Amino acid sequence: MCPDSPTRLERKRSRIVQAAHQLFVKQGYHGTSMRQIAHKSGMALGSLYNHFDGKEDVFHAVFMQYHPYHEVMPALMNARGGTVEELVRDAANRMVTALGSRPDWLNLMFIEIVEFKSAHTSQLFNQIFPDGLQIVQDFSHLGEGKLRDVPPAILVRSFLGLFFSYYITEIILGNNAPPEFNTNALDYMVDIYLHGILERE
Amino acid sequence: MCPDSPTRLERKRSRIVQAAHQLFVKQGYHGTSMRQIAHKSGMALGSLYNHFDGKEDVFHAVFMQYHPYHEVMPALMNARGGTVEELVRDAANRMVTALGSRPDWLNLMFIEIVEFKSAHTSQLFNQIFPDGLQIVQDFSHLGEGKLRDVPPAILVRSFLGLFFSYYITEIILGNNAPPEFNTNALDYMVDIYLHGILERE
DNA sequence: CCTACCGATCGGTAGG
DNA sequence: CCTACCGATCGGTAGG
Numbered sequence: 025m026c027p028d029s030p031t032r033l034e035r036k037r038s039r040i041v042q043a044a045h046q047l048f049v050k051q052g053y054h055g056t057s058m059r060q061i062a063h064k065s066g067m068a069l070g071s072l073y074n075h076f077d078g079k080e081d082v083f084h085a086v087f088m089q090y091h092p093y094h095e096v097m098p099a100l101m102n103a104r105g106g107t108v109e110e111l112v113r114d115a116a117n118r119m120v121t122a123l124g125s126r127p128d129w130l131n132l133m134f135i136e137i138v139e140f141k142s143a144h145t146s147q148l149f150n151q152i153f154p155d156g157l158q159i160v161q162d163f164s165h166l167g168e169g170k171l172r173d174v175p176p177a178i179l180v181r182s183f184l185g186l187f188f189s190y191y192i193t194e195i196i197l198g199n200n201a202p203p204e205f206n207t208n209a210l211d212y213m214v215d216i217y218l219h220g221i222l223e224r225e
Numbered sequence: 226m227c228p229d230s231p232t233r234l235e236r237k238r239s240r241i242v243q244a245a246h247q248l249f250v251k252q253g254y255h256g257t258s259m260r261q262i263a264h265k266s267g268m269a270l271g272s273l274y275n276h277f278d279g280k281e282d283v284f285h286a287v288f289m290q291y292h293p294y295h296e297v298m299p300a301l302m303n304a305r306g307g308t309v310e311e312l313v314r315d316a317a318n319r320m321v322t323a324l325g326s327r328p329d330w331l332n333l334m335f336i337e338i339v340e341f342k343s344a345h346t347s348q349l350f351n352q353i354f355p356d357g358l359q360i361v362q363d364f365s366h367l368g369e370g371k372l373r374d375v376p377p378a379i380l381v382r383s384f385l386g387l388f389f390s391y392y393i394t395e396i397i398l399g400n401n402a403p404p405e406f407n408t409n410a411l412d413y414m415v416d417i418y419l420h421g422i423l424e425r426e
Numbered sequence: 427c428c429t430a431c432c433g434a435t436c437g438g439t440a441g442g
Numbered sequence: 443c444c445t446a447c448c449g450a451t452c453g454g455t456a457g458g
Contacts, residue, residue: 052340054255058457068428070458079457134335137396139253149401172420177405178413185394185414189386192393195338197382200350204378212379213386219373220421234446259437271439272447280437 037075037085039065045086049128053083053139080140087136087144092129093152095122100159108167109218112183116214119187130191156180172223179221186217238276238286240266246287250329254284254340281341288337288345293330294353296323301360309368310419313384317415320388331392357381373424380422387418 043064047056058079062069076082099118105111123129136142164176171179190210197205231239244265248257259280263270277283300319306312324330337343365377372380391411398406 052253052255054253055340057455059455070429071427073458074427131339133393133397134339138332138335138339139256142396142399145397145399146401149398153401174413174417175405175408177403178410178417181394181398181406181410182390182414182417185390186386188393189383189390192334192389193382193386195343196334196346197350198343198346200347200354202378204376205382207376209379209382212375213383216375216379216383216421217417218421220417220419224425237446258435260435269448270437271449274438275446 033075036065036067040067040072040075040082041085041089044082045090045128045132048083048086048135049131053079053135058082083135083140084144087132088148090126090128090132091148092123092126092132093148095126097152097155097159098122101155108170108222111163111166112218112221113214115183116186116210120210123187123191130195167221170223171221174221182217182221186213189213234276237266237268237272241268241273241276241283242286242290245283246291246329246333249284249287249336250332254280254336259283284336284341285345288333289349291327291329291333292349293324293327293333294349296327298353298356298360299323302356309371309423312364312367313419313422314415316384317387317411321411324388324392331396368422371424372422375422383418383422387414390414 040061044056044061047060047064051060058072059069061082062072065072072082076085096119099122100115103111103115103118105114136144160176160180163179164171167176167179190213194206194209241262245257245262248261248265252261259273260270262283263273266273273283277286297320300323301316304312304316304319306315337345361377361381364380365372368377368380391414395407395410
């Protein structure tokens with residue numbers, strides 16, 4: 025299923041989205057001008073409006089194209105393990121790899137939340153939901169008899185939340201906090217999650 | 226230690242900070258103009274500059290005055306319980322009450338991260354750190370012999386992270402996800418954390 | 427796809 | 443002379 029080679033028009037659009045993405049995550053949405061996007065994508069200001077209705081439309085395209093689910097969903101679907109513990113650890117490692125390749129992902133989500141009050145999230149959610157449901161079901165099958173009595177949806181929600189927890193506390197504590205707040209922090213936090221969901225033997 | 230009754234100057238400054246806070250969390254930093262701040266605080270634009278060096282200086286004051294730690298630290302320090310489990314559940318309940326009274330807190334932190342790359346966080350951290358250390362020590366004393374072998378700093382970090390996890394996944398899933406993602410979600414997530422940190426008997 | 431602009435508004439500062 | 447603050451306007455830039 026190779027995509028057809030993109031048309032000239034598609035390539036131009038893509039260059040705008042790429043330039044806008046870099047500027048938005050670095051400067052914020054209101055902190056970025058259409059002139060900057062035009063300059064970075066090597067086009068005239070007026071030309072942007074041949075591809076997009078306006079600035080918000082550009083962000084919408086950036087949000088859909090650069091949302092971390094593009095990396096996260098394959099990572100979760102490829103996670104493997106003979107036991108729940110192995111599967112969760114493998115999934116966590118794949119999440120870290122996936123998100124590590126996209127250091128901008130939090131900024132992108134913050135802009136969507138603060139500047140747009142999550143206006144584009146509903147459309148995205150419907151796009152992702154079928155795959156998300158599949159992951160929930162696979163996980164709850166493997167975990168039968170081994171997991172505590174917690175709804176599968178909550179297991180997935182807290183697994184995803186784990187990475188918000190880790191990355192945001194990292195930003196806040198960061199270089200300010202003593203090293204014991206950071207040393208092996210992700211391993212410990214995944215470990216706490218794992219022991220939290222597994223039935224005691 | 227009652228504060229002296231504020232001077233006229235202090236009251237004016239406080240009105241500016243209050244108005245700016247409301248506008249920033251609703252519209253974002255770049256989405257709010259000094260003119261709007263002036264209008265909302267009932268002052269002339271030029272007068273703002275008798276109280277602040279500029280717009281960023283206004284945000285700095287907003288961030289310091291409205292940071293959720295003002296509610297969170299007392300909540301954590303007042304948490305009580307005979308066992309670790311009781312203490313954690315009480316602390317979690319107090320956190321929810323504290324953060325529930327400040328529905329703007331996430332937006333404020335997001336602006337600081339996205340627009341200022343956490344430039345003001347270091348100063349705030351130093352201000353909070355002594356109390357934070359006290360909480361860590363109290364917690365690790367009570368937990369001796371009952372907690373798994375996890376550094377106390379990590380326990381505190383993941384406890385704080387729990388609320389980022391909960392509130393951000395709530396924003397993302399929100400009204401889009403089926404109800405099983407939301408029903409009793411916080412209770413379940415606190416429960417997973419608790420079982421994750423307690424030694425198995 | 428670009429140049430040349432628009433109505434308005436930006437953050438910040440002038441003199442008094 | 444000071445402070446606190448005013449109405450008016452500065453040079454540039456916003457989205458379109």
